[in-house]
Amino acid sequence: MGARYTDGRNYDRGPGRHTAVSRLSPYLRRRLILEQEVVSAAVAMHGEAAAEKFIQEVFWRSYFKGWLEHRPQVWAAYRDGLGADTDRMAGNSVGRRRLEQALAGQTGLDCFDAWVCELRETGYLHNHARMWFASIWIFTFELPWRLGADFFYRHLLDGDAASNTLSWRWVAGLHTRGKPYAARADNIRKFTGQRFNVRDEDLAKVDCGLEDEEPQGLPNAQPLRTIKRMDPNRPTLLLITDEDCSPEALEGFCGPSIVAAATLETGHLRSSGPVADLVLSFERGALGDAGLRCGLPVTPLCMGRAEEIVALAQRHGATQILTAYLPVGPVQDHLLGMSAVFEANGLTLCEGRRRWDDMVWPHATAGFFKVKQQIPRFVRVGLETRILEASGTRPADAI
Numbered sequence: 001m002g003a004r005y006t007d008g009r010n011y012d013r014g015p016g017r018h019t020a021v022s023r024l025s026p027y028l029r030r031r032l033i034l035e036q037e038v039v040s041a042a043v044a045m046h047g048e049a050a051a052e053k054f055i056q057e058v059f060w061r062s063y064f065k066g067w068l069e070h071r072p073q074v075w076a077a078y079r080d081g082l083g084a085d086t087d088r089m090a091g092n093s094v095g096r097r098r099l100e101q102a103l104a105g106q107t108g109l110d111c112f113d114a115w116v117c118e119l120r121e122t123g124y125l126h127n128h129a130r131m132w133f134a135s136i137w138i139f140t141f142e143l144p145w146r147l148g149a150d151f152f153y154r155h156l157l158d159g160d161a162a163s164n165t166l167s168w169r170w171v172a173g174l175h176t177r178g179k180p181y182a183a184r185a186d187n188i189r190k191f192t193g194q195r196f197n198v199r200d201e202d203l204a205k206v207d208c209g210l211e212d213e214e215p216q217g218l219p220n221a222q223p224l225r226t227i228k229r230m231d232p233n234r235p236t237l238l239l240i241t242d243e244d245c246s247p248e249a250l251e252g253f254c255g256p257s258i259v260a261a262a263t264l265e266t267g268h269l270r271s272s273g274p275v276a277d278l279v280l281s282f283e284r285g286a287l288g289d290a291g292l293r294c295g296l297p298v299t300p301l302c303m304g305r306a307e308e309i310v311a312l313a314q315r316h317g318a319t320q321i322l323t324a325y326l327p328v329g330p331v332q333d334h335l336l337g338m339s340a341v342f343e344a345n346g347l348t349l350c351e352g353r354r355r356w357d358d359m360v361w362p363h364a365t366a367g368f369f370k371v372k373q374q375i376p377r378f379v380r381v382g383l384e385t386r387i388l389e390a391s392g393t394r395p396a397d398a399i
């Protein structure tokens with residue numbers, strides 16, 4: 001998190017050798033560990049100045065989450081556009097062949113094929129590799145960006161609706177509009193330690209991004225979604241999903257009104273295509289661990305149909321369902337889509353949002369700079385208000 005990270009973080013040394021980066025993303029993404037825990041550990045160990053780069057990267061995650069909360073239409077457009085891209089590809093034999101070669105890692109471009117293999121086998125790619133991969137996918141192979149984002153989402157252990165969709169959009173020149181990311185041969189050779197024999201002529205020259213696909217520009221930022229708060233006096237079913245696997249660190253979550261708890265597997269909702277077994281088993285492990293930590297008997301749910309959840313709540317006399325805040329993405333689509341059924345059965349779906357998100361998200365309305373400027377204040381306020389606690393403690397977040 002200190003000097004070694006700052007100096008080495010851009011180097012993709014290959015599978016099993018990613019030692020200058022933390023590889024914490026599958027845990028952070030599921031809130032098995034919290035942003036505040038890693039930031040406070042970084043500050044405690046290295047001081048704010050030496051850990052600046054690492055802390056900034058953690059805030060990129062919070063920024064992307066907040067940005068998508070302010071523009072949920074961007075997620076809906078991705079989801080709908082992905083279906084349309086898939087249909088279009090079915091009728092395009094040349095494009096389909098190129099897509100099949102890319103997905104199989106048989107393009108003949110050695111770096112790209114190696115990254116496909118690493119992603120499929122380990123569920124991880126270094127950040128720089130993700131950037132080069134997405135750029136080559138979009139500009140050299142001229143494949144639809146959403147199909148690439150979907151491939152990542154189905155295979156990355158840290159796959160996240162906000163970080164993934166918005167990073168692909170960023171590479172395509174749709175997030176910071178007009179500034180696409182161009183993969184360059186010398187850059188790939190240097191930061192992969194000359195592992196690959198990629199030449200300039202192997203890669204497309206990138207003059208402009210995909211802005212013409214969205215001539216209307218970005219939608220305006222809208223206020224954060226209003227949520228139903230928990231009534232501490234009503235019997236409650238606690239529902240744990242892999243959006244937040246630290247129920248014990250959310251105040252009220254394990255209080256006396258919780259009469260039953262369930263974990264809900266949702267990994268399969270990431271895509272209509274097959275989601276990697278590695279991702280599904282990681283999720284199962286994370287939910288099992290969260291269930292153990294919440295200290296209650298837990299019912300594991302797989303399909304999570306509304307009737308199944310209603311029946312469980314009714315069996316235990318619960319009149320409300322409590323879950324950690326559902327950020328924009330497939331789990332929110334799934335659970336909020338069932339809220340009418342819950343209501344019809346006398347159940348209120350309540351959510352608890354973390355103070356960390358309440359602190360950062362109001363600033364995530366435009367570019368990262370607005371959040372970056374606030375980082376010293378976030379760290380100071382975080383320490384004062386005990387959002388940032390010494391590493392190893394699990395501060396309870398108000399809900």
Ligand SMILES: Cc1cc2nc3c(=O)[nH]c(=O)nc-3n(C[C@H](O)[C@H](O)[C@H](O)COP(=O)(O)OP(=O)(O)OC[C@H]3O[C@@H](n4cnc5c(N)ncnc54)[C@H](O)[C@@H]3O)c2cc1C
Nearest residue numbers: 021022023024025057058061127130158159160163164167
């Ligand atoms: C095309 C593309 C797709 C991506 N898809 C995802 C995704 O689905 N899920 C995901 O968590 N990250 C995604 N990222 C961001 C980034 O690549 C990963 O978070 C990072 O590589 C994770 O490795 P690490 O934990 O070793 O990171 P470290 O360098 O050790 O960083 C520490 C933590 O900061 C956060 N972080 C670091 N860089 C970024 C970033 N650029 N954006 C957002 N958060 C960041 C992560 O939570 C990470 O664990 C994507 C980036 C690109 C370019």
